């Protein structure tokens with residue numbers, strides 16, 4: 001009798017195990033998702049489940065450096081909506097060691113939030129943490145940090161429709177044929193006179209999303225403070241690498257190109273994303289014999305960094321030659337950074353900004369220094385990289401959010417107005433010195449990366 005009771009009990013258990021949902025993991029195209037789903041595992045662990053999610057190189061390209069593996073985002077289905085599900089998550093094969101509070105979406109990707117109080121343990125290349133999924137959710141999305149999808153980009157662009165000061169232009173197409181769009185912000189009703197031009201680009205590295213939230217905040221500020229645009233033109237490329245966004249790459253394009261390295265020899269580059277940016281910058285700068293009336297005087301290259309606390313700028317060492325960071329550029333950089341820190345309490349938390357020698361002449365600012373600042377036809381260009389970070393926020397112990405970076409972007413916009421007005425008056429009036437003999441835009445000092 002006892003044996004029969006035991007057998008019946010076992011059968012009940014088997015039936016229950018067979019009918020209980022087992023979680024499953026997946027990635028969705030175009031939603032900035034990436035893990036190695038072919039090697040992901042879901043295993044029962046008592047009342048909970050263990051999910052092992054290996055990170056995957058950009059495009060699955062194993063020739064890329066390990067430290068390019070820094071983005072993961074995936075969907076988990078089959079959760080228990082009645083009681084919630086306990087999940088022990090192991091993110092393996094990681095190319096970063098920062099402890100970053102993960103985020104989730106419980107509404108199908110419409111919104112994401114930090115998972116309060118969940119800090120991964122990081123050992124070798126594995127990030128481990130446990131979450132309790134919310135009651136009511138049969139599916140969640142889980143990510144290293146707040147993603148930025150093409151749908152979010154479309155929604156942001158739609159929010160600008162009808163604004164007189166915003167014009168949108170397609171400046172090129174990515175290798176997979178996606179539009180690379182530029183927003184031009186200016187008050188077109190102001191009579192034609194030289195305006196001061198500013199160039200902003202964000203997230204050449206597609207999963208560095210704090211840069212994109214910063215850029216959105218900056219654009220929104222200018223739209224809400226249109227009088228600043230009577231004297232300025234602000235050109236913004238929010239997503240220079242849309243393929244990378246769609247594919248869930250951390251650092252590269254669909255063809256595994258790290259775009260910033262291309263700037264060490266930009267005139268040879270046939271990478272379509274670089275061609276789009278380079279040709280548009282060339283159009284705005286003009287040539288040595290016919291420099292543009294409103295050349296770029298200030299350029300911000302927005303990124304995000306690992307291994308750092310608060311946001312910062314990479315200020316440049318004055319190391320010419322071969323670095324085009326002449327003393328006038330250094331002075332402009334110092335004035336810019338000071339202007340930014342005056343406007344942004346979050347931005348001022350980092351007291352000392354790291355110095356960069358621009359070794360290898362990567363980054364778009366190299367072209368601005370070498371090609372324009374060193375030529376007498378143009379005033380010096382203040383061109384610099386800004387880096388957001390993934391964990392520290394303006395409030396101690398509270399991880400940052402997109403709202404923090406949008407606010408920082410608004411403060412950055414106010415600082416741009418300060419800095420441009422503070423730009424040396426003679427330079428701003430477009431004072432032209434005689435072009436040099438070698439001032440041919442087709443001839444450039446060749447510097448190997």
Ligand SMILES: [Zn+2]
Nearest residue numbers: 205208303304
């Ligand atoms: Zn970057």
